[in-house]
Amino acid sequence: MAADSTEPKPAPAGDPAADSAAAAGTGTEPPKKFPKGVVLGKDGKPCRTCTSFASWATQTKSALKASAPPKDCPPDVEQLGRSTWTLLHSIAATYPPTPTPKEQADLKSFMHLFSKLYPCWVCAEDFQAYLRKQEVRTRSRDEFGNWLCEAHNEVNRKLGKPTFDCSKWEERWRTGWKDGRCD
Numbered sequence: 001m002a003a004d005s006t007e008p009k010p011a012p013a014g015d016p017a018a019d020s021a022a023a024a025g026t027g028t029e030p031p032k033k034f035p036k037g038v039v040l041g042k043d044g045k046p047c048r049t050c051t052s053f054a055s056w057a058t059q060t061k062s063a064l065k066a067s068a069p070p071k072d073c074p075p076d077v078e079q080l081g082r083s084t085w086t087l088l089h090s091i092a093a094t095y096p097p098t099p100t101p102k103e104q105a106d107l108k109s110f111m112h113l114f115s116k117l118y119p120c121w122v123c124a125e126d127f128q129a130y131l132r133k134q135e136v137r138t139r140s141r142d143e144f145g146n147w148l149c150e151a152h153n154e155v156n157r158k159l160g161k162p163t164f165d166c167s168k169w170e171e172r173w174r175t176g177w178k179d180g181r182c183d
């Protein structure tokens with residue numbers, strides 16, 4: 001679903017240059033102000049899975065002012081992201097070295113559906129755009145693992161994080177590091 005063009009555009013998750021307040025509301029209601037970094041959902045309400053906990057906590061009144069949320073709270077954009085990358089890289093790690101045509105088609109279709117269903121909508125839209133530019137490569141474990149690593153690096157760059165050396169993706173996600181610390 002595309003964003004309603006009558007609504008003010010929310011600040012993209014992780015954008016350090018984001019506007020100081022996101023405004024929600026349509027037409028007749030006075031727009032509500034939200035603190036810097038709080039990303040709105042397409043319904044105009046704050047989107048928790050699109051917002052970091054630190055930003056989320058600035059507009060709540062509870063114990064969430066603590067430095068980290070209790071473990072059993074809904075995920076913020078970072079927790080959701082870490083868990084999702086773990087799942088995706090683990091799928092790459094267990095993908096066959098020589099997949100059948102059916103396995104390749106299943107992975108392609110999973111990645112396309114994933115990009116539509118990802119719960120942070122701003123992240124999802126950027127990932128869909130990436131998939132249009134860089135078609136998912138599924139002909140082998142090595143090919144998909146490297147494609148995914150590059151896709152993850154694209155998000156790292158967008159967020160101003162260091163990029164990962166993709167020659168090491170299998171050590172990180174499949175075999176464990178050569179120094180034996182994961183054995």
Ligand SMILES: Cc1cc2nc3c(=O)[nH]c(=O)nc-3n(C[C@H](O)[C@H](O)[C@H](O)COP(=O)(O)OP(=O)(O)OC[C@H]3O[C@@H](n4cnc5c(N)ncnc54)[C@H](O)[C@@H]3O)c2cc1C
Binds near residue numbers: 156
């Ligand atoms: C598809 C997708 C799109 C996202 N888009 C956004 C967004 O638009 N805005 C936003 O704020 N957040 C977004 N996120 C979340 C963001 O990518 C991070 O997950 C989140 O900021 C937490 O980061 P982190 O530093 O804990 O490490 P993460 O980036 O979650 O990485 C987890 C671990 O993976 C390893 N790693 C890092 N880079 C790579 C790589 N290239 N290849 C293999 N392994 C690697 C490292 O060991 C790292 O500790 C997105 C997540 C996903 C899955």
